[in-house]
Amino acid sequence: MARVVPETHDDILAAAGRRFALTGYRGTSLQDIAREVGCSKATVLYHFANKEAILTELMAPAIAVLQALDERIAAHRGAPAQRVAAEGFVDLAVRFRREIALLRGEFPELLQQPAFAHIQRISERLVEALAGQSERPSARIAALVLLAGISETCGQFVDVPDEELRCALLALARRALEPVD
Amino acid sequence: MARVVPETHDDILAAAGRRFALTGYRGTSLQDIAREVGCSKATVLYHFANKEAILTELMAPAIAVLQALDERIAAHRGAPAQRVAAEGFVDLAVRFRREIALLRGEFPELLQQPAFAHIQRISERLVEALAGQSERPSARIAALVLLAGISETCGQFVDVPDEELRCALLALARRALEPVD
DNA sequence: CACCGATCTGACCGATCGGTCAGATGCTGA
DNA sequence: TCAGCATCTGACCGATCGGTCAGATCGGTG
Numbered sequence: 001m002a003r004v005v006p007e008t009h010d011d012i013l014a015a016a017g018r019r020f021a022l023t024g025y026r027g028t029s030l031q032d033i034a035r036e037v038g039c040s041k042a043t044v045l046y047h048f049a050n051k052e053a054i055l056t057e058l059m060a061p062a063i064a065v066l067q068a069l070d071e072r073i074a075a076h077r078g079a080p081a082q083r084v085a086a087e088g089f090v091d092l093a094v095r096f097r098r099e100i101a102l103l104r105g106e107f108p109e110l111l112q113q114p115a116f117a118h119i120q121r122i123s124e125r126l127v128e129a130l131a132g133q134s135e136r137p138s139a140r141i142a143a144l145v146l147l148a149g150i151s152e153t154c155g156q157f158v159d160v161p162d163e164e165l166r167c168a169l170l171a172l173a174r175r176a177l178e179p180v181d
Numbered sequence: 182m183a184r185v186v187p188e189t190h191d192d193i194l195a196a197a198g199r200r201f202a203l204t205g206y207r208g209t210s211l212q213d214i215a216r217e218v219g220c221s222k223a224t225v226l227y228h229f230a231n232k233e234a235i236l237t238e239l240m241a242p243a244i245a246v247l248q249a250l251d252e253r254i255a256a257h258r259g260a261p262a263q264r265v266a267a268e269g270f271v272d273l274a275v276r277f278r279r280e281i282a283l284l285r286g287e288f289p290e291l292l293q294q295p296a297f298a299h300i301q302r303i304s305e306r307l308v309e310a311l312a313g314q315s316e317r318p319s320a321r322i323a324a325l326v327l328l329a330g331i332s333e334t335c336g337q338f339v340d341v342p343d344e345e346l347r348c349a350l351l352a353l354a355r356r357a358l359e360p361v362d
Numbered sequence: 363c364a365c366c367g368a369t370c371t372g373a374c375c376g377a378t379c380g381g382t383c384a385g386a387t388g389c390t391g392a
Numbered sequence: 393t394c395a396g397c398a399t400c401t402g403a404c405c406g407a408t409c410g411g412t413c414a415g416a417t418c419g420g421t422g
Contacts, residue, residue: 008399026207030380040401045381047399137341138349144337145353149330156325160318168319172326176357189369211410221371226411228369 009047011037016054020102021155025055025110055102056115062096063119070122073129079180085129086173089147093154094166101155123147130173132180139178146176190228192218197235201283202336206236206291236283237296243277244300251303254310260361266310267354270328274335275347282336304328311354313361320359327357 015036019028030051034041048054069088076084093100103110111120130143150169157165196217200209211232215222229235250269257265274281284291292301311324331350338346 029378031378041380042382042402043400046401051380137338137345138352141334141338141341141346141349142353144334145327145330145350147330148333149326149328152329152333153322153325157318157322160322164318165322168322169326171319172323172357176353210408212408222410223372223412224370227371232410 008037008039008043012039012044012047013054013058017058017098017102020055020058021098025103052115055110058102059099062092062099065092065096066119066122070125073125079132081129082132082177082180085126086177087170089126089130090150090166090169090173093150093169094162097154097157097165100151130177132178134178134181136178142176142178146173189218189220189224193220193225193228194235194239198239198279198283201236201239202279206284206287233296236291239283240280243273243280246273246277247300247303251306254306260313262310263313263358263361266307267358268351270307270311271331271347271350271354274331274350275343278335278338278346281332311358313359315359315362317359323357323359327354 012033016028016033019032019036022028023032030041030044033054034044037044044054048057069085069092072088073081073085110116111123127140127143127147130147131139134140154165154169160168193214197209197214200213200217203209204213211222211225214235215225218225225235229238250266250273253269254262254266291297292304308321308324308328311328312320315321335346335350341349
C-alpha cells in the first residue's frame with residue numbers, strides 16, 4: 001500500500017477518540033482503532049509506543065487545563081477557593097466533555113496507572129476545595145457526588161450547547177455545594 | 182481433595198463480591214475468584230453457569246428493590262413522584278452501596294448486556310421522575326448528575342453510618358433537584 | 363458391598379489481547 | 393541513479409480470558 005498521508009498519526013488519534021468514546025478505553029482494542037483508520041495494528045504501534053500513549057496524548061490538553069486550575073485554586077482560600085474550583089471545574093467539564101467521556105467510568109482504574117498518578121492528587125485537592133475545606137462529611141459527600149456526577153455524565157450532553165450546559169452545571173453546583181463556614 | 186463444605190456456592194459469591202469491589206467486574210477473572218475461595222476455576226463454573234451469573238445473583242436483591250421503587254414511582258405524578266424517586270433512590274444507594282460499588286463505573290457497558298436491559302429502562306424512568314418530568318435540559322442534567330454521582334460514589338462511604346449518609350444524600354438531592362413546575 | 367449423584371479438578375480449547383519484528387514499499391536528496 | 397529514510401505490513405509471540413470436559417473422589421443409600 002502506498003504511503004497515503006503523513007497525517008496518519010492524527011488520523012489514529014481521531015479514530016481512537018471516536019472508539020474510546022463509544023466503547024471506553026478498555027473496551028477498545030488496537031485492532032478496533034486500526035480498522036477504523038483503515039491501516040494495520042502494526043501501523044498504530046509504529047506511530048504510538050503503546051496503547052496508553054494514545055490515551056495520554058488524547059488527554060494531554062485536558063490535563064494541562066486541569067493542572068492550571070489546580071494552581072489557580074491553590075492561590076485562594078475559603079469561599080473564593082470554592083468558587084474558583086466550581087467554576088473552573090464546570091468550565092473544564094464542558095470544554096473537554098468529549099475527552100472526559102472517553103474514560104467512561106474507567107477513571108478509578110486508569111488513574112491508578114503511574115502516568116496518571118498526579119491527576120489523582122489533583123482530584124483530591126479539587127474535592128477538598130469544592131467541599132470548602134470543611135471536615136463535615138456532608139460537605140465532602142456533596143463535593144464528591146458533584147465531581148463524579150459531572151465527570152460521568154457531561155459526555156452525554158453533546159447535543160446541548162456549551163453555554164447552556166455551563167450555566168446549568170454551574171447553577172447545579174451552586175445549589176448542591178454547602179457554603180463555607 | 183475432600184468435599185469441604187456444601188457452602189461453596191456462597192463462598193464463591195462472597196469472594197466474587199470482595200474481588201469485584203476491589204477491581205471491578207471486568208478487572209476480576211474467574212481465576213481470581215477461585216484463588217480467593219481456594220478452589221479451582223472449574224469449581225466456580227460448576228456452581229455458576231458463567232461469570233455473568235455470579236454478577237446477577239450478587240445484584241439480585243438490589244435489583245428487586247429497584248424494581249419495587251420503579252412501581253412505586255409509577256403510582257405517583259408530579260412533585261410526589263419526584264419525592265418518592267429521590268427518597269427511594271437515596272435509600273437504595275445507601276442500603277446497597279456495596280453492591281453498587283461492585284460495578285465501579287462499569288454501569289454503561291454492563292447495562293447493555295441483555296440480562297440488564299430492563300434496568301436500563303428503569304434508570305431512564307428514574308431520571309425522568311427526578312427531573313420532575315420537566316422538558317428543561319437543566320432539570321434533566323441535574324437529575325442525571327445526581328443519579329450518576331451517587332451511584333459512582335456511594336460505595337466509597339463505607340465508613341459513614343447509614344443514617345448519616347442517608348441524611349446527607351437526601352439533603353443534597355433536595356438542594357440539587359429543581360422543583361417541579 | 364455396590365452403586366449413584368453431587369462435588370471438584372487438571373488439562374485443554376478457541377478467542378482475543380497488547381506488543382514485536384523482519385521485511386516490503388515508495389519518497390527524497392545527493 | 394541509488395542509498396537512505398520514513399512508513400507500513402503480515403506473521404508471529406506469550407499471556408490471559410471465559411468456558412468445556414472427562415474423570416477422580418467423596419458421602420449417602422439400597
